[in-house]
Amino acid sequence: MPEKFIDNYLLFQLALASHTFSEEFYQQLRAKGVSPAKWRILINLFDCPGMYLTSLAKYVLYEQSRVTKLVDQLVAEKLVEKQTSHQDRRRVSIHITEAGTKLVAPLIEQAKAHEASVLAKLSPSDQKNLKSILKTLASRHIKDTQVAELEFDESTKKKQG
Amino acid sequence: MPEKFIDNYLLFQLALASHTFSEEFYQQLRAKGVSPAKWRILINLFDCPGMYLTSLAKYVLYEQSRVTKLVDQLVAEKLVEKQTSHQDRRRVSIHITEAGTKLVAPLIEQAKAHEASVLAKLSPSDQKNLKSILKTLASRHIKDTQVAELEFDESTKKKQG
DNA sequence: TCAATGTATATGATTTTTCATATAAATTGG
């Protein structure tokens, strides 16, 4: 078969790689009863506790209204907590709980091991190149992570219906 | 802010790049009234007419049952046709129609222009490296595209309810 | 100060996607 357009089309190549390896890891997660969405939210909050909901949505690459719903589920499971901001009472910052941290910490180790197995397909220089090129491509996106200015007044914890 | 795990995690980097640039292009498509799913199916059938349904599903990275439904919609729009295979009457090969080709051809040009704009963010050597690395990573996936052995007996065209 | 405008999150209806399984045909081993 002659080479197809698709196989040399960057957006397809990126989608294929992302899909293949993410699904591979998601299978491992599902085997432990963790949904991909839960993992994405928790790992981001672990990295950056107190993120505002809209920032979190940008980071996890999900729609805002979806993140609202996912976060509310995680609140119900006591894995995260919502706090309204003092400065701007429309904003909600999300914190991972200790239970959430306990859940996600071993998964990070698993993610690192899985990542290593993916990178093992490449020469050391290609490994470096790939990550650095992807960082270049991401440069504009990852700018403005908005995090709650440390405000730990317990009275701001938000009650959920 | 210290560097986060996420920002150096290959699966996230891939997802971010894929998401960012795909969404960028999908906006262009939507402006022309074409859904991402329709584009994906049509471009693959354009590249490789007569693909069997299950192969097509693997290529477009969608679930089999979803592809069944999407293809049925495209059949209703006369953009593709289904044919049952002689050799194996369970199998369905999908062909793009002339109308489908007319729809997709200009979009390919648009995709090429968009791809060029993405690659422009990189040095020429990084452009080459990125594509070649992604090809290495894809190597195992894109093996067995199954295509109908040229069988153009009109009697095999499948009626749809 | 206050109306107008803008922004952050929530909500409900709708659409999309998945999951489990049915159906139909092919293959395999006795």
Add this chain to the structure above:
DNA sequence: CCAATTTATATGAAAAATCATATACATTGA
């Protein structure tokens, strides 16, 4: 040749995701 198994696609119910919009608060400028 036939039962058992496997494979390809279809289908309907269930779950997830999106869309449009509501609500509540903040900001701007007259």
